[in-house]
Amino acid sequence: xxxxxxxxxxxxxxxxxxxxxxxxxxxxxxxxxxxxxxxxxxxxxxxxxxxxxxxxxxxxxxxxxxxxxxxxxxxxxxxxxxxxxxxxxxxxxxxxxxxxxxxxxxxxxxxxxxxxxxxxxxxxxxxxxxxxxxxxxxxxxxxxxxxxxxxxxxxxxxxxxxxxxxxxxxxxxxxxxxxxxxxxxxxxxxxxxxxxxxxxxxxxxxxxxxxxxxxxxxxxxxxxxxxxxxxxxxxxxxxxxxxxxxxxxxxxxxxx
Amino acid sequence: xxxxxxxxxxxxxxxxxxxxxxxxxxxxxxxxxxxxxxxxxxxxxxxxxxxxxxxxxxxxxxxxxxxxxxxxxxxxxxxxxxxxxxxxxxxxxxxxxxxxxxxxxxxxxxxxxxxxxxxxxxxxxxxxxxxxxxxxxxxxxxxxxxxxxxxxxxxxxxxxxxxxxxxxxxxxxxxxxxxxxxxxxxxxxxxxxxxxxxxxxxxxxxxxxxxxxxxxxxxxxxxxxxxxxxxxxxxxxxxxxxxxxxxxxxxxxxxx
Amino acid sequence: xxxxxxxxxxxxxxxxxxxxxxxxxxxxxxxxxxxxxxxxxxxxxxxxxxxxxxxxxxxxxxxxxxxxxxxxxxxxxxxxxxxxxxxxxxxxxxxxxxxxxxxxxxxxxxxxxxxxxxxxxxxxxxxxxxxxxxxxxxxxxxxxxxxxxxxxxxxxxxxxxxxxxxxxxxxxxxxxxxxxxxxxxxxxxxxxxxxxxxxxxxxxxxxxxxxxxxxxxxxxxxxxxxxxxxxxxxxxxxxxxxxxxxxxxxxxxxxx
Numbered sequence: 001x002x003x004x005x006x007x008x009x010x011x012x013x014x015x016x017x018x019x020x021x022x023x024x025x026x027x028x029x030x031x032x033x034x035x036x037x038x039x040x041x042x043x044x045x046x047x048x049x050x051x052x053x054x055x056x057x058x059x060x061x062x063x064x065x066x067x068x069x070x071x072x073x074x075x076x077x078x079x080x081x082x083x084x085x086x087x088x089x090x091x092x093x094x095x096x097x098x099x100x101x102x103x104x105x106x107x108x109x110x111x112x113x114x115x116x117x118x119x120x121x122x123x124x125x126x127x128x129x130x131x132x133x134x135x136x137x138x139x140x141x142x143x144x145x146x147x148x149x150x151x152x153x154x155x156x157x158x159x160x161x162x163x164x165x166x167x168x169x170x171x172x173x174x175x176x177x178x179x180x181x182x183x184x185x186x187x188x189x190x191x192x193x194x195x196x197x198x199x200x201x202x203x204x205x206x207x208x209x210x211x212x213x214x215x216x217x218x219x220x221x222x223x224x225x226x227x228x229x230x231x232x233x234x235x236x237x238x239x240x241x242x243x244x245x246x247x248x249x250x251x252x253x254x255x256x
Numbered sequence: 257x258x259x260x261x262x263x264x265x266x267x268x269x270x271x272x273x274x275x276x277x278x279x280x281x282x283x284x285x286x287x288x289x290x291x292x293x294x295x296x297x298x299x300x301x302x303x304x305x306x307x308x309x310x311x312x313x314x315x316x317x318x319x320x321x322x323x324x325x326x327x328x329x330x331x332x333x334x335x336x337x338x339x340x341x342x343x344x345x346x347x348x349x350x351x352x353x354x355x356x357x358x359x360x361x362x363x364x365x366x367x368x369x370x371x372x373x374x375x376x377x378x379x380x381x382x383x384x385x386x387x388x389x390x391x392x393x394x395x396x397x398x399x400x401x402x403x404x405x406x407x408x409x410x411x412x413x414x415x416x417x418x419x420x421x422x423x424x425x426x427x428x429x430x431x432x433x434x435x436x437x438x439x440x441x442x443x444x445x446x447x448x449x450x451x452x453x454x455x456x457x458x459x460x461x462x463x464x465x466x467x468x469x470x471x472x473x474x475x476x477x478x479x480x481x482x483x484x485x486x487x488x489x490x491x492x493x494x495x496x497x498x499x500x501x502x503x504x505x506x507x508x509x510x511x512x
Numbered sequence: 513x514x515x516x517x518x519x520x521x522x523x524x525x526x527x528x529x530x531x532x533x534x535x536x537x538x539x540x541x542x543x544x545x546x547x548x549x550x551x552x553x554x555x556x557x558x559x560x561x562x563x564x565x566x567x568x569x570x571x572x573x574x575x576x577x578x579x580x581x582x583x584x585x586x587x588x589x590x591x592x593x594x595x596x597x598x599x600x601x602x603x604x605x606x607x608x609x610x611x612x613x614x615x616x617x618x619x620x621x622x623x624x625x626x627x628x629x630x631x632x633x634x635x636x637x638x639x640x641x642x643x644x645x646x647x648x649x650x651x652x653x654x655x656x657x658x659x660x661x662x663x664x665x666x667x668x669x670x671x672x673x674x675x676x677x678x679x680x681x682x683x684x685x686x687x688x689x690x691x692x693x694x695x696x697x698x699x700x701x702x703x704x705x706x707x708x709x710x711x712x713x714x715x716x717x718x719x720x721x722x723x724x725x726x727x728x729x730x731x732x733x734x735x736x737x738x739x740x741x742x743x744x745x746x747x748x749x750x751x752x753x754x755x756x757x758x759x760x761x762x763x764x765x766x767x768x
Contacts, residue, residue, distance in 0.1 A: 031545040031561050033287040037453035042498055046401065047453065049287050051331040055362045062361065075563040075589065077331065105574065106567045145558065195766070197549035197559065242554055243762030250499030254451070289543040293709035298754055302657065303709065305543050307587040311618045318617065333587065506755030510707070 001184050006226050009214075013223035014256060016213035018044045022065035024212070025049070025056060026205045027082050029072025029101065032198030035246070036068075039202040042253035043227070045209040051077075053084035060088045066208035067096035069116065070201050071109045079112060086119040095122040095211040095220075098166070099204035104133020117164050122217045124160065125169045125204050128153035135160040150174055154183060167217035169207065169225060171200060177221040184222050188229025190236035196246045203228050231256055257440050262482050265470075269479035270512060272469035274300045278321035280468070281305070281312060282461045283338050285328025285357065288454030291502070292324075295458040298509035299483070301465040307333075309340035316344045322464035323352035325372065326457050327365045335368060342375040351378040351467040351476075354422070355460035360389020373420050378473045380416065381425045381460050384409035391416040406430055410439060423473035425463065425481060427456060433477040440478050444485025446492035452502045459484050487512055513696050518738050521726075525735035526768060528725040530556045534577035536724070537561070537568060538717045539594050541584025541613065544710030547758070548580075551714040554765035555739070557721040563589075565596035572600045578720035579608035581628065582713050583621045591624060598631040607634040607723045607732075610678070611716035616645020629676050634729045636672065637681045637716050640665035647672040662686055666695060679729035681719065681737060683712060689733040696734050700741025702748035708758045715740050743768055 001009070023046040026036050033049055040047040048064075050056045060067065067089045069082045089096040098121035100113040113134060126134065127146035135156035150172025157168040161180035170176045175186040193199045206228060211220030234255075235248035257265070279302040282292050289305055296303040304320075306312045316323065323345045325338045345352040354377035356369040369390060382390065383402035391412035406428025413424040417436035426432045431442040449455045462484060467476030490511075491504035513521070535558040538548050545561055552559040560576075562568045572579065579601045581594045601608040610633035612625040625646060638646065639658035647668035662684025669680040673692035682688045687698040705711045718740060723732030746767075747760035 029561070030286060030542060030563065031549055034290055034453055034546055037287055038498065038502070041451045041453060049285070049329055050362075051286065051329040051334070052364055055330070055364050058362050058364075073561055073563040074567070077333070077589070078563070106562075106570050108564055108567050108570075195553050197546055197553060241763035241766045242550065243759035243766070246550075246762075247499035247503055247759055250502075251497035254497045254499070286542060290546055290709055293543050294754065294758070297707045297709060305541070305585055306618075307542065307585040307590070308620055311586070311620050314618050314620075333589070503755035503759055506758075507753035510753045510755070 001222070003187070006184070006186060006222055009219055010223040010226035013210050013214045013220065014043060014227055017209050020213060021046045022209050022212040023048060023063050024066045024068065024205055024208045025059055025064050025085060026068040027056065027078070027085055028068060028070035028201055028205070031073065032201040035198040036202040036205045038250055039253065040205050040209060042250045043206065043209060047205070051081060053080045056081050056085040057088040060085060060092060060094055064094055066212035067094060068099065068205045068208045069096065070099040070101060070204050071103070071113060072101040072201060074109045074112060086116055090119045095208065095217065097121060097123045097125060097204050097208045097211065099125050099201060100130050100134055101201070103130050121164070121166045123167045123169060123207055123211050123221055124164065125171065125207050127171055131160060131168060131170050132156045146172065150176055158183065167221050169221040171203065171225070175225040175229070177218055177225060179216070179218040182218060184218070186222060186225040186229060188226060188233055190232045192236050192242055192245045193232045195242040196249070199249070227253070227256060257478070259443070262440070262442060262478055265475055266479040266482035269466050269470045269476065270299060270483055273465050276469060277302045278465050278468040279304060279319050280322045280324065280461055280464045281315055281320050281341060282324045283312065283334070283341055284324060284326035284457060284461070287329065288457040291454040292458040292461045294506055295509065296461050296465060298506045299462065299465060303461070307337060309336045312337050312341040313344040316341060316348060316350055320350055322468035323350060324355065324461045324464045325352065326355040326357060326460050327359070327369060328357040328457060330365045330368060342372055346375045351464065351473065353377060353379045353381060353460050353464045353467065355381050355457060356386050356390055357457070359386050377420070377422045379423045379425060379463055379467050379477055380420065381427065381463050383427055387416060387424060387426050388412045402428065406432055414439065423477050425477040427459065427481070431481040431485070433474055433481060435472070435474040438474065440474070442478060442481040442485060444482060444489055446488045448492050448498055448501045449488045451498040452505070455505070483509070483512060513734070515699070518696070518698060518734055521731055522735040522738035525722050525726045525732065526555060526739055529721050532725060533558045534721050534724040535560060535575050536578045536580065536717055536720045537571055537576050537597060538580045539568065539590070539597055540580060540582035540713060540717065543585065544713040547710040548714040548717045550762055551765065552717050552721060554762045555718065555721060559717070563593060565592045568593050568597040569600040572597060572604060572606055576606055578724035579606060580611065580717045580720045581608065582611040582613060582716050583615070583625060584613040584713060586621045586624060598628055602631045607720065607729065609633060609635045609637060609716050609720045609723065611637050611713060612642050612646055613713070615642050633676070633678045635679045635681060635719055635723050635733055636676065637683065637719050639683055643672060643680060643682050644668045658684065662688055670695065679733050681733040683715065683737070687737040687741070689730055689737060691728070691730040694730060696730070698734060698737040698741060700738060700745055702744045704748050704754055704757045705744045707754040708761070711761070739765070739768060
């Protein structure tokens with residue numbers, strides 16, 4: 001896809017989000033809940049977060065348009081909520097996004113992410129280390145940061161997409177989205193986006209909103225990557241430090 | 257009450273909060289804890305949040321001036337903390353506010369809110385769908401948003417106030433506060449307040465601070481509604497996008 | 513130490529943090545997780561937060577450079593994670609910071625903090641009430657605020673340092689750091705720092721990053737106190753209200 005095609009696709013997905021207000025159940029780590037909800041609100045999606053397995057399944061049946069599962073602060077209690085939600089989304093055909101934070105580094109979440117793959121996520125979003133780990137390759141992560149560039153994980157992403165049936169979005173300096181066949185490179189963003197906690201995790205929720213409003217999971221991934229990158233680049237122009245950048249990023253998402 | 261009387265009442269309650277620094281135990285959903293604590297600090301109330309049932313009861317006995325129970329991310333664990341705190345507040349006569357987020361939509365929290373009503377909240381704050389659901393009427397909520405205007409719930413609010421003994425605050429484009437007899441309409445606010453996660457939930461904590469410092473629960477509800485609406489309207493004048501609006505709202509609460 | 517020596521020490525520690533990006537596992541209360549992670553990112557440390565005991569121990573073994581344990585919203589579940597992490601840090605010799613929020617006021621956390629002392633924290637950070645309570649003195653706390661000035665706790669801090677083997681940092685209008693022998697007074701900061709939730713708690717994580725990059729725990733405590741105080745004073749000059757001050761504080765930490 002050309003840059004102009006990517007921009008046009010993203011604009012169309014964003015317009016649909018602003019018209020349909022997709023309700024996105026975000027089961028995410030405890031650190032990033034506020035910025036995740038605020039990022040969804042900035043694009044006029046409707047965020048919901050829950051902590052009970054029964055409620056998560058019930059909400060998805062009643063009115064859920066998309067689901068995010070982010071394992072950043074996985075616990076025995078949250079594991080049950082996530083499993084119930086992913087199963088329900090799978091049954092209903094509701095699109096759902098897996099964000100396998102630090103998979104491959106810590107053994108508990110690595111096993112749980114493997115289990116979740118069987119519930120057929122619609123999209124998997126991760127940095128290069130995470131995507132390579134999930135694809136079964138050895139990759140050295142360090143905490144939640146990737147130690148390799150996103151371009152190193154393009155082949156792993158393609159393999160993972162083919163085997164899992166999910167679209168895969170590898171984020172980094174350049175983002176790469178693939179459905180196993182096509183690979184789309186999306187430029188944009190700004191290094192300050194890694195200096196505010198939760199921008200990457202909130203992107204998982206934005207992915208869920210985009211996938212819920214796009215024609216294909218790949219198109220949703222491309223749109224989410226472009227929308228966030230564009231807002232990030234604009235925000236950095238007027239807010240060159242991380243505290244004010246966080247507010248400017250939400251402002252720019254609202255203005256897009 | 258006239259607009260001038262509402263303004264004067266709110267000013268007097270705010271002055272008392274700034275003098276007495278009421279300690280408000282906020283048992284609230286995991287998404288909105290930072291903005292809830294920051295809203296209390298902006299009016300110079302003293303926020304405390306806890307996750308253990310024994311500690312919640314102990315704190316209320318030692319130094320609690322008010323309590324908020326918000327069921328937005330209810331869990332089996334948090335349910336126990338909330339029950340212990342509400343029971344203790346009821347025994348001690350400490351004012352407490354119930355924010356029945358999405359009651360009527362999800363069955364687990366609906367049953368729990370019904371149980372909490374027996375512990376006699378001092379004030380119930382909700383949107384129209386929530387107040388109608390709690391009053392036993394059918395109302396279509398969607399996620400955490402109301403699908404009907406606040407004016408539709410005035411009669412339900414009055415009924416709920418009479419039967420529960422609580423004052424009731426229905427929030428929406430216009431807020432309505434009632435003790436079952438008097439109904440006060442409070443204008444103000446700005447649509448951006450619904451574009452920042454937790455403004456409504458944090459208002460529940462502000463209600464608890466106001467009720468702790470007002471002569472009647474109804475007066476506390478009116479004051480909280482006016483204070484937040486006034487700060488929101490002022491903040492929107494200089495911060496027309498949600499990221500910077502969130503900071504401006506706290507600034508304006510501090511400046512009131 | 514003279515003010516000039518303190519400034520020079522802090523500059524050197526900050527330079528090391530920006531070069532080494534120490535990975536700090538922050539097990540902290542649920543209210544302050546975003547600002548804690550953002551404060552670490554603002555000085556270019558690498559924040560991680562986890563909710564599972566096995567994962568916490570595993571991460572420390574793999575790549576942890578420091579640990580914060582903050583008991584502000586202690587629960588039976590979190591207690592296990594904290595115990596596992598503190599034990600692992602103790603075994604590995606990884607520096608760890610204890611922030612005993614409201615110790616002495618609430619009995620559950622008071623007993624748990626006493627237990628944690630046996631695991632030899634490297635640094636203990638608290639307000640005057642907390643340090644006096646931990647030193648075995650009676651001190652009237654109220655919620656999470658101290659009711660006495662930091663200078664009242666200098667002797668208690670010294671005793672606590674001698675008996676526990678930890679450096680102790682008492683925070684207040686003036687901060688005092690001690691290793692049981694030397695006492696260093698650090699001026700700076702601004703009252704607005706108490707009007708934003710989590711600044712004090714996030715300072716515990718900053719302490720862990722500084723201790724991980726300083727020659728002694730005392731030097732780390734002095735550096736953390738100076739860095740945050742300097743950023744706070746600068747932020748208050750251009751952001752005199754708490755909402756915008758929170759963003760300005762992170763901006764100034766980035767600019768130091």
